[in-house]
Amino acid sequence: MRTVGSSFFEDLDVSEKLKYGCDQGSAASEGYGSRMLVSEKDDTVLDWRDYFDHHTFPLSRRDPSRWPIHPPNYRNVVEEYSEQMKLLAQKLMALISESLGLPSSCIEDAVGEFYQNITVSYYPPCPQPELTLGLQAHSDMGAVTLLIQDDVGGLEVFKDGEWVIVQPLSDAIVVILADQTEVITNGEYKSSVHRAVTNSNRARLSVATFHDPAKTRRISPAPELVAKSGPRYKEVLYGDFVKSWYTKGPEGKRNLDALLL
Ligand SMILES: O=C(O)CCC(=O)C(=O)O
Numbered sequence: 001m002r003t004v005g006s007s008f009f010e011d012l013d014v015s016e017k018l019k020y021g022c023d024q025g026s027a028a029s030e031g032y033g034s035r036m037l038v039s040e041k042d043d044t045v046l047d048w049r050d051y052f053d054h055h056t057f058p059l060s061r062r063d064p065s066r067w068p069i070h071p072p073n074y075r076n077v078v079e080e081y082s083e084q085m086k087l088l089a090q091k092l093m094a095l096i097s098e099s100l101g102l103p104s105s106c107i108e109d110a111v112g113e114f115y116q117n118i119t120v121s122y123y124p125p126c127p128q129p130e131l132t133l134g135l136q137a138h139s140d141m142g143a144v145t146l147l148i149q150d151d152v153g154g155l156e157v158f159k160d161g162e163w164v165i166v167q168p169l170s171d172a173i174v175v176i177l178a179d180q181t182e183v184i185t186n187g188e189y190k191s192s193v194h195r196a197v198t199n200s201n202r203a204r205l206s207v208a209t210f211h212d213p214a215k216t217r218r219i220s221p222a223p224e225l226v227a228k229s230g231p232r233y234k235e236v237l238y239g240d241f242v243k244s245w246y247t248k249g250p251e252g253k254r255n256l257d258a259l260l261l
Pocket residue numbers: 119121135140147149154155194195196205206208
């Protein structure tokens with residue numbers, strides 16, 4: 001997956017890439033985009049990255065004809081990778097459920113049918129890395145994100161009040177728990193606040209596979225956990241949560257904090 005991703009970003013010129021351009025005006029639209037976000041306040045660059053977003057599940061959203069044809073195995077690799085990541089996300093949700101004494105299907109049942117997106121992020125070398133981040137601090141909105149990165153490094157997680165580097169390991173898949181898992185587990189598992197930093201000499205590639213509920217899904221803490229310690233989060237319609245995330249901007253976990261009881 002890393003190989004086909006970097007081949008798309010590094011072998012094609014901009015005009016070729018723009019044939020797959022996403023609609024930058026609408027949230028999480030499929031295709032190629034460049035998010036060199038610039039602050040309206042003081043012109044500082046906020047995000048320094050290019051990306052390609054693929055809609056992979058449910059199958060009704062999947063249209064491989066919108067994905068690159070270079071390199072030639074690109075579309076097959078994405079389809080196979082998507083399947084494997086879905087299986088892994090299901091396994092992890094079952095293990096988390098069991099670890100809390102819940103039936104193994106509990107979290108997956110609460111999430112419902114997976115909306116899976118695969119985002120390849122490409123961070124070009126940044127001339128002044130101290131002035132901008134590749135991607136601002138945020139927690140992911142959905143349930144579980146599975147991330148692979150190359151050997152450059154740049155992913156950091158916020159732990160015990162400081163930023164900790166996630167060392168790149170070529171065979172590792174980083175599990176990033178997202179906001180809806182925190183709600184469903186009634187805060188027993190926390191979503192992770194993370195960001196990507198840039199560097200001035202090497203481009204970096206990461207592939208994040210998001211597993212989210214449908215926008216029409218209502219998410220609330222599992223009843224078994226509420227029975228033990230009372231509800232700690234308000235119920236939320238996932239579509240409303242996504243809307244408020246895009247309105248307020250990521251900025252740490254502020255969005256999820258609005259659901260705290
Ligand atoms: O590039 C990375 O390591 C982080 C990507 C990420 O957090 C995201 O796309 O939500």
